[in-house]
Amino acid sequence: xxxxxxxxxxxxxxxxxxxxxxxxxxxxxxxxxxxxxxxxxxxxxxxxxxxxxxxxxxxxxxxxxxxxxxxxxxxxxxxxxxxxxxxxxxxxxxxxxxxxxxxxxxxxxxxxxxxxxxxxxxxxxxxxxxxxxxxxxxxxxxxxxxxxxxxxxxxxxxxxxxxxxxxxxxxxxxxxxxxxxxxxxxxxxxxxxxxxxxxxxxxxxxxxxxxxxxxxxxxxxxxx
Numbered sequence: 587x588x589x590x591x592x593x594x595x596x597x598x599x600x601x602x603x604x605x606x607x608x609x610x611x612x613x614x615x616x617x618x619x620x621x622x623x624x625x626x627x628x629x630x631x632x633x634x635x636x637x638x639x640x641x642x643x644x645x646x647x648x649x650x651x652x653x654x655x656x657x658x659x660x661x662x663x664x665x666x667x668x669x670x671x672x673x674x675x676x677x678x679x680x681x682x683x684x685x686x687x688x689x690x691x692x693x694x695x696x697x698x699x700x701x702x703x704x705x706x707x708x709x710x711x712x713x714x715x716x717x718x719x720x721x722x723x724x725x726x727x728x729x730x731x732x733x734x735x736x737x738x739x740x741x742x743x744x745x746x747x748x749x750x751x752x753x754x755x756x757x758x759x760x761x762x763x764x765x766x767x768x769x770x771x772x773x774x775x776x777x778x779x780x781x782x783x784x785x786x787x788x789x790x791x792x793x794x795x796x797x798x799x800x801x802x803x804x805x806x807x808x809x810x
Contacts, residue, residue: 651810652810653808653809653810654704654705654733654807654808654809654810655677655808656677656703656704656705657677657679657703657704657705658676658677658678658679658703658705658706658707658804658807658808659678659679659680659681659698659702659703659705659706659707660673660678660679660680660681660682660706660707660708660709660803661680661681661682661691661694661695661706661707661708661709661710662680662681662682662683662686662691662707662708662709662710662737663682663683663684663685663686663687663691663709663710663712663713664682664683664684664685664686664712664713664789664790665682665709665712665740665789665790665791665799666680666682666709666799667682667683667684668790668791668795668796668799669682669791669795669796669799669800670682671796672796672797672799672800673800673804676800676801676804677804678707678800678803678804678807681694685713686710686713687710687713687714688710688711688714688715688716688720688724689720689723691708691710691724692720692723692724692727695724695727695728696727699727699728699729702728702732703732704732704733705732705733705734705735705807705808706728706732706733706734706735707734707735707736707737707771707803707807708724708734708735708736708737709736709737709773709803710724711739711750711754711758712739712741712789714750715739715750715751715753715754716754716757716758717753717754717757718757718761721736721757721758721761725761725765725768730765730766730767731767732767733767733768733769733807734765734767734768734769735768735769735770735771735803735806735807736758736761736768736769736770736771737758737770737771737773737803738755738758738759738770738771738772738773738774738775739751739754739755739758739773739774740773740774740777740778740784740788740789741788741789742787742788742789743788744788751774755774758770759772769806769807769809770806771802771803771805771806771807773799773802773803776798776802777795780798782794782795783795783798783799
């Protein structure tokens with residue numbers, strides 16, 4: 587990943603009790619520099635939304651009344667597949683599939699829309715990337731009454747083959763400007779400062795990566 591893209595990084599999991607070290611990038615919030623690996627809705631940053639979306643429920647992110655303890659559904663590709671043994675103990679039902687592209691994930695979500703729980707995690711884009719249109723489609727399917735956690739992409743530093751990594755992550759981070767029910771778990775930033783979580787291909791999870799990935803997305807999804 588190119589370090590200049592970790593711009594909208596705000597700590598979101600400090601109150602969850604899970605120790606997740608911060609990354610080096612920072613933003614200014616209320617005159618104070620803050621670092622972290624999870625991105626919440628940036629209303630507190632004074633960033634104006636390009637659309638007339640309502641303000642988020644809380645000053646830092648799309649807040650839940652209390653820490654969420656209910657069911658979570660997660661959809662992803664082969665990266666999430668590597669966490670399949672680590673997610674169920676945390677109460678996350680996952681539907682990962684190797685080589686799944688974003689539009690295929692959208693079709694799955696559409697088919698089960700009425701059965702989705704209050705919190706949904708989306709990790710799509712490893713295969714062929716994702717853009718604003720793809721994000722908008724998925725957000726419309728899931729709906730504004732659910733909290734949606736998007737996970738950034740960590741791909742091999744091969745900007746010829748994976749030229750869509752930066753643009754996909756930028757689209758994911760900037761969706762916070764448009765959707766007050768969104769959160770971002772910045773897996774890309776986290777893996778940049780915690781080596782050994784992805785394998786030799788620079789993409790898929792190692793055994794330690796399985797646990798780290800699961801706890802990161804769970805922490806962001808459940809934070810009040």
